[in-house]
Amino acid sequence: MGRQWLQKKRGINADKRARMTSKLAREIVVAAKMGAPDPAFNPRLALAIEGARKQSVSNEVIARAVKKGSGQTGETINFELVTFEGMSPQNVPVIIECLTDNRNRTAPDMRSMWKDGRFGAKVMFFFDHVGIIEATHDEAGLDLETAALEAGAQDVEPLEDTSEESSGARFYTSPSDLDSVTNALRAAKWTVTQSEMGYRPKERAAITPEQRQAHEDFLEKIDDHDDCHRIYSG
Numbered sequence: 001m002g003r004q005w006l007q008k009k010r011g012i013n014a015d016k017r018a019r020m021t022s023k024l025a026r027e028i029v030v031a032a033k034m035g036a037p038d039p040a041f042n043p044r045l046a047l048a049i050e051g052a053r054k055q056s057v058s059n060e061v062i063a064r065a066v067k068k069g070s071g072q073t074g075e076t077i078n079f080e081l082v083t084f085e086g087m088s089p090q091n092v093p094v095i096i097e098c099l100t101d102n103r104n105r106t107a108p109d110m111r112s113m114w115k116d117g118r119f120g121a122k123v124m125f126f127f128d129h130v131g132i133i134e135a136t137h138d139e140a141g142l143d144l145e146t147a148a149l150e151a152g153a154q155d156v157e158p159l160e161d162t163s164e165e166s167s168g169a170r171f172y173t174s175p176s177d178l179d180s181v182t183n184a185l186r187a188a189k190w191t192v193t194q195s196e197m198g199y200r201p202k203e204r205a206a207i208t209p210e211q212r213q214a215h216e217d218f219l220e221k222i223d224d225h226d227d228c229h230r231i232y233s234g
Contacts, residue, residue: 016224019224019226020055021052021055021057021061022226023099023226023228023229024048024051024052024055024057025052025057025061025062025064025065026065026079026099026229027048027051027052027099027229028045028048028049028052028062028065028066028069029065029066029068029069029077029079030048030069030077030079030099031044031045031047031048031069032045032065032066032067032068032069032070033069033070033071033077033079037066037067037069037070037072043182043195044196045066047192047193047194047195047196049062049066050193051193051194054193077101078101079099079100079101080099080100080101080103081097081098081099081229082097082098082099082100082103082106082107083095083096083097083098084096084098084107084110084119084120085120085121085122085123085124086114086117086118086119086120086121086123087117087118087121087123088117088215088218088219088233089116089117089214089215089218090205090207090211090212090214090215090218091205091207092205092207092215092233092234093121093123093126093127093201093205093233093234094117094123094219094231094232094233094234095123095124095127095199095231095232095233096110096222096228096230096231096232097228097229097230097231097232098110098225098227098228098229099227099229100227105227106225106227109225109227110222110225113221113222113225114222116218117218123234124199126201126202126203126234127199127200127201127202127232127234128199128200128202129175129197129198129199130154130172130173130174130175130197130198130199130200131172131173131174131175131177131178131181131195131196131197131198132170132171132172132173132194132195132196132197132198132200133153133170133171133172133173133178133181133182133185133192133194133195134159134168134169134170134171134192134193134194134195135159135168135169135171135185135190135191135192135193136159136162136166136167136168136169136190136191136193137166137167137168137188137189137190137191138165138166138189138191139166139167140164140165140166140167141167142167144156144157144158144167144169147167147169147171147185147188147190148169148171150184150188151171151181151184151185151188152173152177152180152181152184153171153172153173153177153181154172154173154174154177155171155172156169156170156171156172157169157170157172158170171185172200175197178195178196178197179195182195198230198232199232200232201232201233201234202234203234204234205234215233219231219233
């Protein structure tokens with residue numbers, strides 16, 4: 001499910017926007033640390049910068065994050081990816097990925113927000129570990145299944161909030177095919193906005209509309225935490 005459950009919530013107040021800017025900058029820092037500081041030679045950094053610009057993050061913030069991650073500021077960067085799992089209060093399996101420089105701070109925070117659910121319950125077997133690519137195309141009405149087949153993706157679904165003048169899709173690949181499918185989509189003139197490993201639920205939980213709303217409220221509360229990086233829900 002990734003973060004698409006949040007895309008319908010368009011109204012973002014000032015605090016949420018500040019937290020989003022901080023998270024996007026952190027992604028740029030990590031991407032710059034893991035590769036070249038030039039996005040032309042660092043695909044992960046290019047996607048992180050593109051995602052930040054899409055959310056109106058200033059060029060100054062982006063440039064500062066790149067310098068920080070590439071060591072040009074002399075700061076020590078020690079972010080690590082920490083994964084938490086459990087069942088939400090609505091009995092839906094959830095995987096949370098956090099980017100943190102202090103897991104001893106992040107873990108208790110996550111546990112406290114999960115107090116009405118089952119924090120730490122093993123739920124990985126409810127998901128497949130896959131490559132996830134989100135992309136748009138300037139041509140409207142494209143056959144997404146054909147596009148997926150031609151690019152070598154295993155599955156595809158429509159991307160939420162795509163304009164009527166374009167096509168949008170979320171492509172799923174085997175882990176080993178992520179880079180090749182990403183490159184094939186770009187060659188077919190798709191604009192890739194996300195290309196990374198993630199989790200896809202094997203089945204969707206059957207819950208009522210009221211339970212769904214409560215579940216999304218639960219996820220949103222977790223997503224508001226500064227260290228939360230990705231959320232996957234069944």
